[in-house]
Amino acid sequence: MAAPTSPMLLGCDFSSRPSRRKPVLLAMGHERAGRVVLDRLERLPTLEAFAAWLAQPLDWVGGFDLPFGLPRELVCTLGWPTEWAACVAHYASLSREQIRAEFAAFCDARPVGGKFAHRATDGPAGSSPSMKWVNPPVAFMMHAGVPPLLAAGVHLPGLWQPGLRPGVPTRVALEAYPGLLARVVLGKRSYKSDDPAKQTPERLIARKDLITALEQGQTRLGLSLKLSHAQRDALVDDASGDSLDAVLCLLQAAWAQRCHAAGDLLYGLPPSMDPLEGWIISAPWPA
Numbered sequence: 001m002a003a004p005t006s007p008m009l010l011g012c013d014f015s016s017r018p019s020r021r022k023p024v025l026l027a028m029g030h031e032r033a034g035r036v037v038l039d040r041l042e043r044l045p046t047l048e049a050f051a052a053w054l055a056q057p058l059d060w061v062g063g064f065d066l067p068f069g070l071p072r073e074l075v076c077t078l079g080w081p082t083e084w085a086a087c088v089a090h091y092a093s094l095s096r097e098q099i100r101a102e103f104a105a106f107c108d109a110r111p112v113g114g115k116f117a118h119r120a121t122d123g124p125a126g127s128s129p130s131m132k133w134v135n136p137p138v139a140f141m142m143h144a145g146v147p148p149l150l151a152a153g154v155h156l157p158g159l160w161q162p163g164l165r166p167g168v169p170t171r172v173a174l175e176a177y178p179g180l181l182a183r184v185v186l187g188k189r190s191y192k193s194d195d196p197a198k199q200t201p202e203r204l205i206a207r208k209d210l211i212t213a214l215e216q217g218q219t220r221l222g223l224s225l226k227l228s229h230a231q232r233d234a235l236v237d238d239a240s241g242d243s244l245d246a247v248l249c250l251l252q253a254a255w256a257q258r259c260h261a262a263g264d265l266l267y268g269l270p271p272s273m274d275p276l277e278g279w280i281i282s283a284p285w286p287a
Contacts, residue, residue: 009036009257010062011176011250013242016140020045022194026053027246028060031254034217037226038250041234041243047144054152054171061260061267063176063253064149065245066141067130068156069278071117074131078102084159084276085150092147096140100133120274125283127177149173158269159278174256174267174281178248181282184220185213192241199239207236207244214251221255221282256281 011027018024023043030037044050069084070091081087091099107115116129133139149156154171182191191206193199211232217224225247227235235244259268270286273279 007257008058008060009250009253010060011246011248011253012062012064012066013178013246013249014064014066014141014145016137016144018045018047018050022240022242024050025242025246027243027250029250029254031223031257034222035224035226036251036254038228038231038247041246047148050145051148051151054148054154059170061172061174061253061257063174063249063251063256063281064145065176065178065249066145067119067127067138067278068142068146068159068173068175069119069274069276070130070142071119072274072276074103074106074117075276077106077117082276084278087276088146088150091143094143096133096143099139099143103131103133103139106131119277120286121277121279121283124286125177125180125280126183127179127280127283156278157265157267158273158275160275172256172260172267174253174269175278176249176252177280177283178245178252180280181214181219181221181248181251182210185210185218192239192244194240196239203239204236207239207241210244211235214247219251221251223251223254223258225251252282 009029009031013025015022015024023045026042026044027038028042029039044053070087075082075087080090116131118129121127122129128136128138130142131139154173156173186206186209189206191203191210193203214225215227235247238244256267268281269279272286
């Protein structure tokens with residue numbers, strides 16, 4: 001078999017409290033001539049296992065389904081550092097209880113309908129505010145996920161990291177969001193649920209439709225997904241959608257790597273993005 005023509009690609013469906021039932025899920029693959037081949041899925045049942053995986057001497061470009069930054073409005077209102085690395089260090093020093101209390105107080109002081117602060121990327125991506133601590137708890141996902149990336153020396157394009165070793169980065173992490181691609185195909189149709197009572201035939205059909213569209217390249221990324229029959233069945237059968245979400249992040253990572261291969265040092269991120277907030281890869285740029 002011919003060698004892959006791109007670095008290893010990675011898609012990560014992250015959990016802030018992983019377990020054997022709800023692990024961190026990694027989809028690993030490679031891209032060849034516009035086709036993204038899923039090589040394997042790996043399940044990491046603890047945050048320690050996630051950190052250990054990141055520390056391995058592997059070369060990859062990855063899309064991670066967790067926020068890399070907080071809204072500038074929130075950071076400024078709370079009086080936290082407005083330089084990204086310092087802000088993340090302060091954030092990591094807080095407990096989840098402290099984060100919940102500070103964010104809740106921020107929301108309580110704001111009018112109904114505008115409780116949460118948003119990042120500039122939330123509108124184009126259709127993503128939840130990164131300060132949200134429940135349904136989904138993306139604030140805690142950032143709190144749990146970004147420090148291991150930094151500890152492993154992974155490069156996060158567009159976000160200033162003091163002490164990062166010079167030279168061409170060999171491990172690159174980008175913020176991804178599977179819902180961004182899923183909505184292109186499904187609109188508002190739901191394809192997943194962690195609640196067994198909500199794992200309906202309609203959601204099963206939606207997963208099948210989404211996978212078929214990805215295989216046929218029916219997104220704006222210009223890429224198609226290559227699966228074996230067994231892999232396709234596994235993605236369809238995972239009613240939580242975690243496996244499929246990891247694969248959607250894998251496709252976003254492949255798009256970013258193609259941007260980089262064409263000379264874009266920011267892997268498709270907008271040059272004008274706020275270096276405190278970050279940006280979701282493949283979300284439309286602001287006008």
